[in-house]
Amino acid sequence: MKKTLARELMALVALSAAFGAAHAQGTAAEGIAKYREMLQDGNPAELFEMKGEELWKQKRGPKNASLEQCDLGKGPGVIKGAFVEMPRFFADTGRVQDLETRLITCMETLQGFKAEDITKTPFGRGEMANVTALATYVATASKGMDFNLPQAHAQEKLMFESGKRMFFTRGGTHDFSCASCHGSDDKRIRLQDLPNLTKNPGDGIGFAAWPAYRVSNSQMWGMQQRLNDCFRQQRFPEPKFGSDATIALGVYMGVNAKGAESIVPAIKR
Known part of the structure; x- marks a missing residue:
């Protein structure tokens, strides 16, 4: 009788602890969501957007020209809808490029x-x-639009398959891969939710949230810097800016985000 009662008490304690942990996790996640919502109204990313618009129209460089004839895949000077279809293949360079490398x-x-x-x-x-x-x-300019990366060209397909392989490749001193953090549902690190990027994570999550303003260091990060920091956290060698490795990962995540709505410029912790 006493043993049975003891077992029941132990089970009750365990259940209570599990409930408490789940409640604490939910409360923390809700708190972070409210924190981001409050910051969004005064998102400093707007200052970077304004600076970018000035740079786009300003005549600069050795040729004293603006970027208003830059072709980002929708025709010279067209920016609306370009971001949600990149990375993509460009015939003039003969390679797949993301937004930053194309710029x-x-x-x-x-x-x-x-x-x-x-x-x-x-x-x-x-x-x-x-x-x-x-x-x-x-x-x-593509905020609120759905991601729809093209996969018609052979190089676009190759980049997707290469990115997929890289996403699951383990290495470095800690034997990590991208999938270690972003390969399944319901993962967190400290107070940060980790979206599953092997499938469509939903609107404004993962690939659909960068470039974003980082509150923790008061910096604006593009996807190239975000990926660079992921390699650092995995204890991998730092990739070169615009390398095929970073472009391939962008294609893989971008294709997986098809139909997800962009919230760029987002705000992050």
Whole structure:
């Protein structure tokens, strides 16, 4: 009798602890969601968007030209709807490009900047900071639109398959992969929910939320920097800006996000 009662008490304690943990997790997630909602009204990303618009229209570089004839896949100068269809194949470069690398191509061909010099510049400095602002401006023009990356070209399909393989490849000192954090549902790290990026995570989540303003370091991050930091957290070598590895991962996540609504510019912790 006493043993039975003890077992029942232990089970009750365990159930109570599990309920408490689940309740605490739910409360924390709700708190973060409310925190982001409050910040959204005064999202500093708007300042980067404004700077990007100025840079888009301003005549700069050795050729003293603007970027208003830059073709992002929808025709020269068309920015609405371009972001939600990238990365994509561009015939003039013969490769699949994301928004940031395509902008650098336009800065080189239209304005005369050297792409190599820009890509060697650290994030947040010089022309690299301008690329982030430009990406924020262009991406914001597609806010509320659904992602629909093209997969008609052979290179687009190849990049998707390459990105998928990379997403699940484990390595580094901690034997991590992208899927270690983003390969299944209901995962968290500290107070941060980790979306499952092997399928459509939903509106404004994952790929559909970058570029975004990072409150923790007061910086605007594009997808290239987001991926760079993911490699760092996995203890992988830092990828080169605009490398095939980062583009392939972008294609994989972007295709998986088909139908998801973009909320760029988002705000993150």
